[in-house]
Amino acid sequence: MTKLNQILAVEKGVKSDVQRKVTDAYHQIQKAPLLSGISRTYQPIDDEGEQLPPESTRVQVQTEEVLKGVGAGLTRLFDVTATKDWANCHAKASVKVDGTVLLEDVPVTYLLFLEKQLTDVYTLVSKLPTLDPAETWARDEHSDAWRTEPVKTTRTKKVPRNHVLAEATEKHPAQVQVYNEDVVVGYWTKVVFSGALPQRRVNELLARVQKLQDAVKYAREEANGAEIVDQKIGEKVFGYLFAGNG
Template identity: 70%
Template sequence: MAKLNQIIAVEKGVKTKSFQELTDAHQRVQKGALLSGISRTYQPKDEEGEQLPSESTRVQVKGEEVLRTVAATLTRLFDVTGTKDWANCEARADVVVDGAPLVRDVPVSYLLFLEKQLVDVHTFVRKLPVLDAAETWTLDPSTDSWRTEPVRTVRTKKVPRNHVKAEATEHHPAQVEMYFEDIAAGYWTTVKFSGALPARRVNELVDRVEKLQQAVKFAREEANGSDVTDRRIGDAVFGYILGNGQGG
Protein backbone atom coordinates (compact mmCIF):
# COMPACT_ATOMS: atom_id res chain seq x y z
CA MET A 1 0.00 0.00 0.00
CA ALA A 2 1.32 3.42 -0.95
CA LYS A 3 2.20 6.07 1.62
CA LEU A 4 0.95 9.65 1.56
CA ASN A 5 4.46 11.04 1.13
CA GLN A 6 4.91 8.83 -1.95
CA ILE A 7 1.73 10.22 -3.50
CA ILE A 8 2.87 13.77 -2.74
CA ALA A 9 6.23 13.02 -4.36
CA VAL A 10 4.70 11.89 -7.68
CA GLU A 11 1.85 14.41 -7.85
CA LYS A 12 3.96 17.28 -9.19
CA GLY A 13 5.32 15.17 -12.05
CA VAL A 14 1.83 13.92 -12.92
CA LYS A 15 0.51 17.50 -12.96
CA THR A 16 3.32 18.65 -15.26
CA LYS A 17 2.83 15.76 -17.67
CA SER A 18 -0.96 16.21 -17.73
CA PHE A 19 -0.66 19.92 -18.48
CA GLN A 20 1.81 19.28 -21.31
CA GLU A 21 -0.32 16.57 -22.89
CA LEU A 22 -3.53 18.60 -22.54
CA THR A 23 -1.83 21.59 -24.18
CA ASP A 24 -0.53 19.39 -27.01
CA ALA A 25 -3.98 17.88 -27.56
CA HIS A 26 -5.59 21.32 -27.63
CA GLN A 27 -3.10 22.53 -30.23
CA ARG A 28 -3.58 19.45 -32.44
CA VAL A 29 -7.37 19.70 -32.60
CA GLN A 30 -7.08 23.37 -33.57
CA LYS A 31 -5.22 22.44 -36.78
CA GLY A 32 -7.95 21.88 -39.32
CA ALA A 33 -5.59 20.35 -41.88
CA LEU A 34 -4.76 17.46 -39.55
CA LEU A 35 -8.46 16.73 -39.02
CA SER A 36 -9.24 16.68 -42.75
CA GLY A 37 -8.79 13.94 -45.31
CA ILE A 38 -9.70 13.41 -48.94
CA SER A 39 -9.83 10.66 -51.52
CA ARG A 40 -10.52 11.20 -55.20
CA THR A 41 -10.09 9.19 -58.36
CA TYR A 42 -10.13 10.26 -61.97
CA GLN A 43 -12.05 8.57 -64.78
CA PRO A 44 -11.54 9.79 -68.35
CA LYS A 45 -14.54 10.44 -70.52
CA ASP A 46 -13.60 7.67 -72.91
CA GLU A 47 -11.05 4.90 -73.13
CA GLU A 48 -8.65 7.04 -75.09
CA GLY A 49 -8.70 9.81 -72.51
CA GLU A 50 -5.77 10.68 -70.26
CA GLN A 51 -5.33 8.52 -67.17
CA LEU A 52 -4.56 10.40 -63.93
CA PRO A 53 -3.46 8.85 -60.63
CA SER A 54 -5.77 8.81 -57.65
CA GLU A 55 -5.23 11.39 -54.88
CA SER A 56 -5.73 10.85 -51.18
CA THR A 57 -4.89 12.46 -47.84
CA ARG A 58 -5.51 10.59 -44.63
CA VAL A 59 -7.04 12.09 -41.49
CA GLN A 60 -4.14 12.46 -39.06
CA VAL A 61 -6.00 13.61 -35.94
CA LYS A 62 -9.28 12.05 -34.85
CA GLY A 63 -11.36 13.86 -32.26
CA GLU A 64 -12.49 10.75 -30.39
CA GLU A 65 -8.93 9.45 -30.13
CA VAL A 66 -7.77 12.80 -28.74
CA LEU A 67 -10.63 12.73 -26.24
CA ARG A 68 -9.64 9.26 -25.06
CA THR A 69 -5.99 10.30 -24.75
CA VAL A 70 -6.87 13.41 -22.74
CA ALA A 71 -9.25 11.42 -20.56
CA ALA A 72 -6.54 8.85 -19.81
CA THR A 73 -4.00 11.56 -18.96
CA LEU A 74 -6.34 13.53 -16.72
CA THR A 75 -7.72 10.37 -15.12
CA ARG A 76 -4.24 9.71 -13.73
CA LEU A 77 -4.04 13.27 -12.39
CA PHE A 78 -7.54 13.14 -10.90
CA ASP A 79 -6.80 9.82 -9.21
CA VAL A 80 -3.45 10.91 -7.74
CA THR A 81 -4.79 14.23 -6.46
CA GLY A 82 -7.95 12.60 -5.13
CA THR A 83 -5.92 9.97 -3.32
CA LYS A 84 -3.77 12.71 -1.77
CA ASP A 85 -6.68 14.94 -0.73
CA TRP A 86 -8.71 12.10 0.78
CA ALA A 87 -5.61 10.92 2.63
CA ASN A 88 -4.97 14.47 3.88
CA CYS A 89 -8.40 14.38 5.51
CA GLU A 90 -7.42 11.25 7.43
CA ALA A 91 -3.67 11.67 8.04
CA ARG A 92 -3.03 12.89 11.58
CA ALA A 93 -0.21 12.94 14.11
CA ASP A 94 0.57 14.23 17.60
CA VAL A 95 2.87 17.22 18.10
CA VAL A 96 5.24 15.92 20.77
CA VAL A 97 7.54 18.25 22.72
CA ASP A 98 9.96 16.94 25.36
CA GLY A 99 8.37 13.52 25.14
CA ALA A 100 4.83 14.72 25.88
CA PRO A 101 2.02 15.37 23.36
CA LEU A 102 1.38 19.11 23.12
CA VAL A 103 -1.48 18.76 20.59
CA ARG A 104 -3.07 15.43 19.67
CA ASP A 105 -4.43 14.10 16.36
CA VAL A 106 -3.48 17.14 14.29
CA PRO A 107 -4.54 16.91 10.60
CA VAL A 108 -1.63 17.12 8.17
CA SER A 109 -3.14 20.20 6.49
CA TYR A 110 -3.10 22.01 9.84
CA LEU A 111 0.46 20.87 10.49
CA LEU A 112 1.46 22.55 7.22
CA PHE A 113 -0.32 25.73 8.31
CA LEU A 114 1.33 25.61 11.73
CA GLU A 115 4.75 25.04 10.22
CA LYS A 116 4.45 28.15 8.04
CA GLN A 117 3.10 30.31 10.86
CA LEU A 118 5.92 29.32 13.19
CA VAL A 119 8.42 30.70 10.68
CA ASP A 120 6.84 34.15 11.18
CA VAL A 121 6.68 33.68 14.95
CA HIS A 122 10.37 32.74 14.98
CA THR A 123 11.28 35.89 13.03
CA PHE A 124 9.20 38.03 15.39
CA VAL A 125 10.71 36.55 18.56
CA ARG A 126 14.29 36.85 17.33
CA LYS A 127 13.79 40.59 16.77
CA LEU A 128 12.29 41.38 20.18
CA PRO A 129 13.98 44.36 21.91
CA VAL A 130 16.62 43.39 24.48
CA LEU A 131 17.66 45.33 27.60
CA ASP A 132 20.93 47.26 27.31
CA ALA A 133 23.64 44.95 28.63
CA ALA A 134 25.65 47.97 29.83
CA GLU A 135 23.08 48.63 32.56
CA THR A 136 21.99 46.65 35.61
CA TRP A 137 18.24 46.10 35.52
CA THR A 138 15.69 45.03 38.11
CA LEU A 139 11.96 44.47 37.66
CA ASP A 140 9.86 47.29 39.13
CA PRO A 141 6.44 45.90 40.19
CA SER A 142 4.94 49.38 40.49
CA THR A 143 5.46 50.12 36.78
CA ASP A 144 5.62 46.54 35.51
CA SER A 145 8.81 47.43 33.68
CA TRP A 146 12.55 47.20 34.18
CA ARG A 147 14.53 49.92 35.96
CA THR A 148 18.12 50.77 36.77
CA GLU A 149 19.58 51.82 40.10
CA PRO A 150 19.51 55.60 40.72
CA VAL A 151 22.55 57.40 39.39
CA ARG A 152 23.46 60.81 40.90
CA THR A 153 25.14 63.39 38.70
CA VAL A 154 26.15 66.99 39.34
CA ARG A 155 24.44 69.86 37.58
CA THR A 156 26.85 72.75 37.09
CA LYS A 157 26.46 76.35 36.15
CA LYS A 158 28.94 78.85 34.81
CA VAL A 159 29.89 81.78 37.06
CA PRO A 160 31.92 84.71 35.66
CA ARG A 161 35.30 85.36 37.31
CA ASN A 162 37.99 87.97 36.82
CA HIS A 163 41.61 87.09 36.32
CA VAL A 164 44.12 89.89 36.90
CA LYS A 165 46.84 89.48 34.37
CA ALA A 166 48.72 92.60 35.47
CA GLU A 167 48.30 94.79 38.52
CA ALA A 168 47.59 98.48 38.06
CA THR A 169 50.58 100.80 38.07
CA GLU A 170 51.05 104.52 38.29
CA HIS A 171 50.93 104.70 34.52
CA HIS A 172 48.70 101.76 33.48
CA PRO A 173 45.38 100.37 34.68
CA ALA A 174 45.19 96.77 35.76
CA GLN A 175 44.84 94.18 33.00
CA VAL A 176 41.82 92.00 33.84
CA GLU A 177 40.47 89.03 31.83
CA MET A 178 37.02 87.60 32.50
CA TYR A 179 36.43 83.84 32.39
CA PHE A 180 33.69 81.43 33.45
CA GLU A 181 34.05 78.83 36.13
CA ASP A 182 31.82 75.73 36.43
CA ILE A 183 30.49 75.33 39.93
CA ALA A 184 28.02 72.81 41.35
CA ALA A 185 24.45 74.08 41.21
CA GLY A 186 22.61 70.92 42.18
CA TYR A 187 22.31 67.18 41.65
CA TRP A 188 20.37 65.03 39.15
CA THR A 189 19.17 61.61 40.29
CA THR A 190 18.39 59.50 37.20
CA VAL A 191 16.53 56.21 36.97
CA LYS A 192 16.11 54.58 33.54
CA PHE A 193 13.05 52.49 32.69
CA SER A 194 12.58 50.02 29.85
CA GLY A 195 9.89 47.79 28.43
CA ALA A 196 12.44 45.63 26.60
CA LEU A 197 13.16 42.04 27.57
CA PRO A 198 16.20 40.44 29.20
CA ALA A 199 18.41 38.62 26.71
CA ARG A 200 17.87 35.43 28.71
CA ARG A 201 14.11 35.66 28.17
CA VAL A 202 14.44 36.27 24.42
CA ASN A 203 16.84 33.34 24.05
CA GLU A 204 14.42 31.15 25.98
CA LEU A 205 11.55 32.11 23.67
CA VAL A 206 13.65 31.46 20.57
CA ASP A 207 14.62 28.02 21.90
CA ARG A 208 10.98 27.16 22.59
CA VAL A 209 9.82 28.22 19.13
CA GLU A 210 12.63 26.27 17.46
CA LYS A 211 11.84 23.19 19.53
CA LEU A 212 8.18 23.46 18.53
CA GLN A 213 9.15 23.90 14.87
CA GLN A 214 11.08 20.64 15.00
CA ALA A 215 8.18 18.88 16.70
CA VAL A 216 5.73 20.07 14.02
CA LYS A 217 8.07 18.91 11.22
CA PHE A 218 8.40 15.47 12.83
CA ALA A 219 4.61 15.27 13.20
CA ARG A 220 4.10 16.23 9.54
CA GLU A 221 6.55 13.56 8.42
CA GLU A 222 4.76 11.01 10.58
CA ALA A 223 1.37 12.00 9.17
CA ASN A 224 2.73 11.90 5.62
CA GLY A 225 3.87 8.35 6.27
CA SER A 226 0.28 7.19 6.68
CA ASP A 227 -1.08 4.50 4.36
CA VAL A 228 -3.41 5.75 1.64
CA THR A 229 -6.34 4.21 -0.18
CA ASP A 230 -6.28 4.61 -3.96
CA ARG A 231 -9.16 6.73 -5.20
CA ARG A 232 -10.60 6.17 -8.67
CA ILE A 233 -12.12 9.52 -9.49
CA GLY A 234 -11.09 9.95 -13.12
CA ASP A 235 -13.07 7.00 -14.50
CA ALA A 236 -16.29 8.31 -12.98
CA VAL A 237 -15.70 11.89 -14.14
CA PHE A 238 -14.68 11.13 -17.72
CA GLY A 239 -17.11 8.24 -18.03
CA TYR A 240 -19.83 10.82 -17.50
CA ILE A 241 -18.24 13.51 -19.71
CA LEU A 242 -17.59 11.22 -22.68
CA GLY A 243 -20.88 9.34 -22.42
CA ASN A 244 -20.91 6.48 -24.93
CA GLY A 245 -17.70 7.78 -26.47
CA GLN A 246 -19.07 8.15 -30.01
CA GLY A 247 -20.79 11.51 -29.98
CA GLY A 248 -23.58 11.94 -32.51
Protein backbone atom coordinates (compact mmCIF):
# COMPACT_ATOMS: atom_id res chain seq x y z
CA MET A 1 0.00 0.00 0.00
CA THR A 2 1.42 3.37 -1.04
CA LYS A 3 1.53 6.06 1.65
CA LEU A 4 0.80 9.73 1.01
CA ASN A 5 4.26 10.84 2.15
CA GLN A 6 5.79 8.52 -0.43
CA ILE A 7 3.74 10.17 -3.18
CA LEU A 8 4.71 13.64 -1.95
CA ALA A 9 8.38 12.61 -1.96
CA VAL A 10 8.35 11.57 -5.63
CA GLU A 11 5.83 14.10 -6.99
CA LYS A 12 8.36 16.90 -7.60
CA GLY A 13 10.77 14.58 -9.40
CA VAL A 14 7.98 13.15 -11.56
CA LYS A 15 6.77 16.64 -12.52
CA SER A 16 10.30 17.71 -13.49
CA ASP A 17 10.89 14.55 -15.54
CA VAL A 18 7.56 14.83 -17.40
CA GLN A 19 8.10 18.54 -18.12
CA ARG A 20 11.49 17.73 -19.66
CA LYS A 21 9.98 14.95 -21.81
CA VAL A 22 7.14 17.16 -23.03
CA THR A 23 9.63 19.94 -23.85
CA ASP A 24 11.85 17.48 -25.74
CA ALA A 25 8.81 16.19 -27.66
CA TYR A 26 7.79 19.76 -28.55
CA HIS A 27 11.26 20.49 -29.93
CA GLN A 28 11.30 17.19 -31.86
CA ILE A 29 8.12 17.89 -33.79
CA GLN A 30 9.38 21.37 -34.72
CA LYS A 31 12.36 19.89 -36.59
CA ALA A 32 11.00 19.42 -40.09
CA PRO A 33 14.03 17.47 -41.42
CA LEU A 34 13.46 14.71 -38.83
CA LEU A 35 9.87 14.30 -40.02
CA SER A 36 10.72 14.16 -43.70
CA GLY A 37 12.01 11.40 -45.93
CA ILE A 38 12.63 10.98 -49.63
CA SER A 39 13.32 8.23 -52.12
CA ARG A 40 14.78 8.88 -55.59
CA THR A 41 15.73 6.23 -58.14
CA TYR A 42 17.33 6.85 -61.49
CA GLN A 43 16.85 5.03 -64.80
CA PRO A 44 18.90 5.93 -67.88
CA ILE A 45 17.02 6.35 -71.10
CA ASP A 46 18.93 3.43 -72.64
CA ASP A 47 21.40 0.71 -71.64
CA GLU A 48 24.35 2.88 -72.64
CA GLY A 49 23.37 5.69 -70.30
CA GLU A 50 25.13 6.55 -67.04
CA GLN A 51 24.02 4.54 -64.01
CA LEU A 52 23.35 6.57 -60.86
CA PRO A 53 22.75 5.08 -57.39
CA PRO A 54 19.39 5.64 -55.68
CA GLU A 55 19.05 8.34 -53.02
CA SER A 56 17.00 8.06 -49.86
CA THR A 57 16.47 9.68 -46.48
CA ARG A 58 14.52 7.94 -43.72
CA VAL A 59 11.84 9.55 -41.57
CA GLN A 60 13.43 9.79 -38.11
CA VAL A 61 10.50 11.09 -36.06
CA GLN A 62 6.93 9.76 -36.17
CA THR A 63 4.47 12.26 -34.72
CA GLU A 64 2.16 9.51 -33.46
CA GLU A 65 5.09 7.92 -31.59
CA VAL A 66 5.97 11.29 -30.05
CA LEU A 67 2.38 11.59 -28.88
CA LYS A 68 2.53 8.10 -27.34
CA GLY A 69 5.72 9.00 -25.47
CA VAL A 70 4.19 12.23 -24.16
CA GLY A 71 1.07 10.32 -23.14
CA ALA A 72 3.10 7.72 -21.27
CA GLY A 73 4.99 10.39 -19.32
CA LEU A 74 1.85 12.39 -18.49
CA THR A 75 0.05 9.22 -17.38
CA ARG A 76 2.62 8.76 -14.60
CA LEU A 77 2.28 12.41 -13.55
CA PHE A 78 -1.52 12.26 -13.60
CA ASP A 79 -1.50 9.05 -11.52
CA VAL A 80 0.91 10.44 -8.89
CA THR A 81 -1.05 13.69 -8.57
CA ALA A 82 -4.37 11.83 -8.44
CA THR A 83 -3.11 9.58 -5.64
CA LYS A 84 -2.15 12.67 -3.60
CA ASP A 85 -5.36 14.60 -4.26
CA TRP A 86 -7.70 11.68 -3.64
CA ALA A 87 -6.13 11.33 -0.19
CA ASN A 88 -6.55 14.99 0.73
CA CYS A 89 -9.81 16.26 -0.70
CA HIS A 90 -13.51 16.04 0.06
CA ALA A 91 -14.92 18.29 -2.65
CA LYS A 92 -15.45 15.99 -5.63
CA ALA A 93 -17.35 15.78 -8.92
CA SER A 94 -17.44 13.45 -11.89
CA VAL A 95 -16.13 14.48 -15.31
CA LYS A 96 -18.73 13.67 -17.96
CA VAL A 97 -18.15 13.76 -21.72
CA ASP A 98 -21.23 13.47 -23.94
CA GLY A 99 -23.26 12.24 -20.99
CA THR A 100 -20.81 9.47 -20.11
CA VAL A 101 -18.76 9.52 -16.91
CA LEU A 102 -15.10 9.54 -17.91
CA LEU A 103 -13.63 10.20 -14.45
CA GLU A 104 -15.68 9.50 -11.33
CA ASP A 105 -15.64 11.50 -8.06
CA VAL A 106 -12.60 13.65 -8.89
CA PRO A 107 -11.30 15.98 -6.11
CA VAL A 108 -11.48 19.67 -6.93
CA THR A 109 -7.71 20.09 -6.52
CA TYR A 110 -7.14 17.42 -9.15
CA LEU A 111 -9.67 19.09 -11.43
CA LEU A 112 -7.58 22.26 -11.20
CA PHE A 113 -4.49 20.23 -12.07
CA LEU A 114 -6.30 18.69 -15.05
CA GLU A 115 -7.30 22.11 -16.36
CA LYS A 116 -3.69 23.29 -16.43
CA GLN A 117 -2.37 20.08 -17.98
CA LEU A 118 -5.05 20.03 -20.68
CA THR A 119 -4.12 23.61 -21.61
CA ASP A 120 -0.55 22.40 -22.18
CA VAL A 121 -1.79 19.37 -24.13
CA TYR A 122 -3.92 21.65 -26.33
CA THR A 123 -0.89 23.83 -27.05
CA LEU A 124 1.15 20.76 -27.99
CA VAL A 125 -1.55 19.36 -30.28
CA SER A 126 -2.11 22.74 -31.95
CA LYS A 127 1.58 22.79 -32.89
CA LEU A 128 1.62 19.29 -34.40
CA PRO A 129 3.08 19.27 -37.92
CA THR A 130 0.59 18.60 -40.69
CA LEU A 131 0.98 17.14 -44.15
CA ASP A 132 1.40 19.56 -47.06
CA PRO A 133 -2.13 19.99 -48.48
CA ALA A 134 -0.64 20.59 -51.93
CA GLU A 135 0.36 16.92 -52.08
CA THR A 136 -1.73 13.75 -52.21
CA TRP A 137 -0.72 11.49 -49.31
CA ALA A 138 -1.23 7.80 -48.59
CA ARG A 139 0.04 5.41 -45.94
CA ASP A 140 3.30 3.72 -46.91
CA GLU A 141 2.87 -0.06 -46.77
CA HIS A 142 6.43 -0.57 -45.52
CA SER A 143 6.41 1.94 -42.64
CA ASP A 144 4.16 4.10 -40.50
CA ALA A 145 5.03 7.18 -42.53
CA TRP A 146 2.93 8.93 -45.17
CA ARG A 147 4.09 9.06 -48.77
CA THR A 148 3.26 10.87 -51.97
CA GLU A 149 2.64 9.34 -55.35
CA PRO A 150 5.82 8.83 -57.41
CA VAL A 151 6.68 11.78 -59.62
CA LYS A 152 8.81 11.15 -62.70
CA THR A 153 11.15 13.87 -63.97
CA THR A 154 13.74 13.84 -66.74
CA ARG A 155 17.49 14.14 -66.45
CA THR A 156 19.16 15.94 -69.34
CA LYS A 157 22.70 16.18 -70.52
CA LYS A 158 24.27 18.84 -72.70
CA VAL A 159 25.47 17.33 -75.98
CA PRO A 160 27.59 19.44 -78.36
CA ARG A 161 26.10 19.96 -81.83
CA ASN A 162 27.43 21.62 -84.98
CA HIS A 163 25.51 24.23 -86.88
CA VAL A 164 26.81 24.95 -90.38
CA LEU A 165 26.64 28.66 -91.02
CA ALA A 166 28.22 28.44 -94.51
CA GLU A 167 29.10 25.44 -96.64
CA ALA A 168 32.71 24.88 -97.67
CA THR A 169 33.87 26.20 -101.03
CA GLU A 170 37.01 25.76 -103.06
CA LYS A 171 38.44 28.90 -101.47
CA HIS A 172 36.98 28.84 -97.96
CA PRO A 173 36.37 26.10 -95.36
CA ALA A 174 32.91 25.63 -93.98
CA GLN A 175 31.83 27.98 -91.19
CA VAL A 176 30.57 25.90 -88.28
CA GLN A 177 29.10 27.08 -84.93
CA VAL A 178 29.25 24.67 -82.01
CA TYR A 179 26.34 24.76 -79.54
CA ASN A 180 25.03 22.56 -76.69
CA GLU A 181 21.70 20.79 -76.88
CA ASP A 182 19.86 19.42 -73.80
CA VAL A 183 19.18 15.74 -74.48
CA VAL A 184 17.10 13.52 -72.18
CA VAL A 185 19.36 10.76 -70.86
CA GLY A 186 17.26 9.33 -68.00
CA TYR A 187 14.42 9.71 -65.53
CA TRP A 188 14.22 10.42 -61.80
CA THR A 189 11.36 8.90 -59.83
CA LYS A 190 10.73 10.91 -56.64
CA VAL A 191 8.63 9.89 -53.61
CA VAL A 192 8.35 12.20 -50.57
CA PHE A 193 7.82 10.72 -47.09
CA SER A 194 6.55 12.45 -43.95
CA GLY A 195 5.97 11.66 -40.29
CA ALA A 196 3.47 14.53 -39.93
CA LEU A 197 -0.30 14.14 -39.53
CA PRO A 198 -3.28 14.91 -41.76
CA GLN A 199 -4.98 18.16 -40.79
CA ARG A 200 -8.22 16.30 -40.11
CA ARG A 201 -6.42 14.15 -37.50
CA VAL A 202 -5.07 17.25 -35.73
CA ASN A 203 -8.54 18.85 -35.83
CA GLU A 204 -10.02 15.69 -34.31
CA LEU A 205 -7.44 15.70 -31.49
CA LEU A 206 -8.02 19.40 -30.79
CA ALA A 207 -11.78 18.84 -30.61
CA ARG A 208 -11.31 15.98 -28.14
CA VAL A 209 -9.00 18.03 -25.89
CA GLN A 210 -11.36 21.01 -25.95
CA LYS A 211 -14.37 18.83 -25.13
CA LEU A 212 -12.55 17.35 -22.14
CA GLN A 213 -11.44 20.84 -21.03
CA ASP A 214 -15.07 21.96 -20.98
CA ALA A 215 -16.11 18.85 -19.05
CA VAL A 216 -13.37 19.40 -16.44
CA LYS A 217 -14.36 23.05 -15.96
CA TYR A 218 -18.00 22.07 -15.46
CA ALA A 219 -17.00 19.38 -12.95
CA ARG A 220 -14.81 21.87 -11.04
CA GLU A 221 -17.71 24.29 -10.72
CA GLU A 222 -19.91 21.47 -9.50
CA ALA A 223 -17.28 20.33 -6.96
CA ASN A 224 -16.75 23.87 -5.67
CA GLY A 225 -20.48 24.10 -4.98
CA ALA A 226 -20.50 20.99 -2.79
CA GLU A 227 -21.17 21.34 0.95
CA ILE A 228 -18.16 20.69 3.18
CA VAL A 229 -17.56 20.46 6.93
CA ASP A 230 -15.59 23.33 8.46
CA GLN A 231 -12.50 22.17 10.31
CA LYS A 232 -11.62 23.88 13.65
CA ILE A 233 -7.86 23.28 13.55
CA GLY A 234 -6.55 26.65 14.78
CA GLU A 235 -8.44 26.49 18.05
CA LYS A 236 -6.99 23.10 18.86
CA VAL A 237 -3.41 24.10 17.95
CA PHE A 238 -3.35 27.33 19.94
CA GLY A 239 -5.36 25.79 22.76
CA TYR A 240 -2.41 23.45 23.21
CA LEU A 241 0.41 25.98 22.58
CA PHE A 242 -0.89 28.66 24.90
CA ALA A 243 -2.54 26.47 27.53
CA GLY A 244 -2.02 27.24 31.23
CA ASN A 245 -2.08 30.35 33.35
CA GLY A 246 1.59 31.29 33.11
